[in-house]
Amino acid sequence: MAAVLFDFSGTLFRVESADAWLRAALAGAGLALPGPELAETARALEAAGALPGGANPLRVPEELAEVWETRDQSPELHRAAYTGLSRQVPLPGPGLHDALYDRHMAPVAWRPYPDAAEVLGALRGHGIAVGVVSNIGWDLRPVFRAHGLDRYVDTYVLSYEHGIRKPDPRLFATACAALGAEPGRTLMVGDDRRADGGAAALGCAVHFVDHLPVTERPAGLRPVLDLVR
Template identity: 60%
Template sequence: MFDFSGTLFRIESAREWLAAVLAQAGIDAGQDEITRYAGELERVGAQPGGTQPREADLPGHLVAAWEQRDLTAAHHRAAYTALSRLAGLPWDVHDALYARHMTPEAWRPYPDTAEVLAKLGTLGVPVAVVSNIGWDLRPIFRAHGVADHIAEFVLSYEHEVQKPDPRIFRLALDALGTAPEDTLMVGDNAGADGGAAALGCPVLLVDPLPAAERPGALLPVLDTVGGAV
């Protein structure tokens, strides 16, 4: 089982995100202005897949929305567009920013993602993607040529249950037809992805660095599986 964001793929930088949306909208903004407001978006945690806001810094009216953001598509959109409005942008591009983050162009696979997934397929190891998310990420995998390596997608908003709740991992295990002790969970968040350990799954954590800065963190997965086959 693999997490999506920060594990197999990484979102573009906040600056790239904002610059792309402004360019698409035909808004002429200076480089310093883009950098400044991208920093504000990052500070408030407005980019899905990017830096998360500190819960202590969330306005009271957004606490519940943040905690429930991955349970439905509507919750996800509402939470993140509300966060972007906290950044004080001089442009009304909140919906466009949200739309941009769901496109294949906004995501980069880690350098070893395709290699590891393909090798697992060669070994006959079924793979599930288990993600806390509010939209269908399957097109991202198709666009980057790795969808055929995934047997199951278990997405929180489709089941209204989110990590670390053991139920979402149980759904993936049942779909794969594998036992917890034989199923490795690979993720980047100890709190969320570590929830698989409650069922008896071993857990491997990686660092959610930008894609170019993390060339081979997934390769140990092959060592783990290779020792078991």
């Protein structure tokens, strides 16, 4: 393999829990909820799918269906989709819906998987180019920089910057072109079989990892090193 493409959320990084996310937004607004109410509100937000990078909504309200399907094509659509979902849940302040959205973009809201630095560093040591291909509505580069992983990434191909999203093969083709790598010598690593599996249509090899909390997946990326040999 000449290059490896990685998904972001659920592959290299995992977003904080809904409970921690809500606590942080409340604290930033100078608000608090009693323990049981906070836990119940966090569960409701998670069920609504309001945390980007968290669980998908159990049900998308009809009025949000269109924006949900196109959410990764622009920052405006992404914010509208997720704040729309969070507004399905009553919160103790009207500004909290935007505060929650802003919080999820903070580097501190994300943790790299335990073996991410090890695997990315090993790929760099073997001269293998690395790209990040993500369906997302905001610039994730600061997350990589804050956690010291930006130095291992040669290119970022983000859906909102191109107006197309995975599984569209054009997004993977853009990444391969940026790395100067033939698709047949490129491996795509992700957690979404539909979205990340779209790379196969271009001729890339594909490897899937499980979207688990970081404590439950200490070495899920290490098989990548065997696949590129």
